[in-house]
Amino acid sequence: MASDTTDPAADLPAPRADGRRARGDRTRHDVARQAAMSATVHGLDAITVGALAARTGHSKSGILTVFANREAIQIAAVAEARTLYLRHVVEPSWPAAPGAPRLRALLDNWVAYLRDGVFPGGCFITATSVEYGRREGPVADAVRGLAREWLDLLEAELSAAGSDSPTDDAFRIDAYLRAANTRYQLFGDEVELERARRLSLDVLGA
Amino acid sequence: MASDTTDPAADLPAPRADGRRARGDRTRHDVARQAAMSATVHGLDAITVGALAARTGHSKSGILTVFANREAIQIAAVAEARTLYLRHVVEPSWPAAPGAPRLRALLDNWVAYLRDGVFPGGCFITATSVEYGRREGPVADAVRGLAREWLDLLEAELSAAGSDSPTDDAFRIDAYLRAANTRYQLFGDEVELERARRLSLDVLGA
DNA sequence: ACGCTACACGACCGATCGGTCGCATACAAT
DNA sequence: ATTGTATGCGACCGATCGGTCGTGTAGCGT
Incomplete structure (x- = not known):
């Protein structure tokens, strides 16, 4: 019924919070966040x-009025996890200079992100x-995209750090962290986190 | 261990041996194997x-006469996966001498085990x-035990290979493989498997 | 031959699943 | 004030879940 001749108003897509959607956005966010945690x-x-x-x-039906179906919740959960990852790991590291300094910051913030239990x-x-x-399908695509995004970020910083083989080194560091x-x-032993940080720093130093 | 001549690995539980278990054992094995694959x-x-x-x-009820409940199937699946892992990765590597030679064999067989799609x-x-x-509970315990068993095996071989710090090196190799x-x-890129093998050989020092 | 026991099945159970529908309520634009 | 839309809920749906029960049957020991 929308998208007619006389009304050029914004249709469905815009991710804008125009005020009336405040309540629904809050619900969407709460549900996506709990889904990501779980x-x-x-x-x-x-x-x-x-x-x-x-x-x-x-209520169940209340959730299913703001999300089309369960799959939409899963995809929203991936998006919510991405913003949490950006907030806790990437953004705090961005003030550091590209290359080795930023990679050291990323390692510090990644360890803190795990130790603080951002996700249970x-x-x-x-x-x-x-x-x-x-697996395949939209949820798998979203997950695959998020993983790829992180690997690309890691490899780009290693290139900036002057790594001889950024692909191998990104593989190493990603493997240690995982x-x-x-x-x-x-x-439940926190020493594993410190070990990964130390071995990753070795990759940067060697 | 091997009590039969033609049937390899058909002994998950070991409560009793009354001889008549052939049919039930076959069912148990089939179900556990499919569960491990899935x-x-x-x-x-x-x-x-x-x-x-x-x-x-x-039939559903047929399965639930040879397994107490779903949890028992999960635990049997871990046991079945363990025997497959032993058969495809560990046992073929055992003829090699302990230490570096055996670790090289383990890496070769692990890559083959993945490339051959032993598990889908x-x-x-x-x-x-x-x-x-x-998570907690019997299934989580079984999973945890299997993971620990593999890590201990890796660390023991690294010790035999004269590693300066077997714990760190086992962490590295395990991380690469994972x-x-x-x-x-x-x-879906097989080059990742070769990369892990190459980087793991670097850890061995040659 | 016999009984015992493990295996196997169909029928069935309460609970929960994802999802739909109708209705009430808020809110924004007209 | 009216209209349209997004939010939210209770009731309800068919399907499937893990699991039970009663019955039949295929070996095995005696």
């Missing part, structure tokens, strides 16, 4: 509308990229 | 009795240890 512990594919309703205080189940990227490794996260979740 | 793609916690019934040709979703240990990282598996699943 995903790191029980898996992104294990979220249920009923459980999210209970955790957020909304650790690194969102690790959890979801393993879960959706061999492994540290997994061991930290499995066995 | 776990690497859709998660160990996503298996359903109905889906396993459809894939194995048995790649490395079982990586998939399940990430999935159950922050990361290679994840990237191989996500992006």
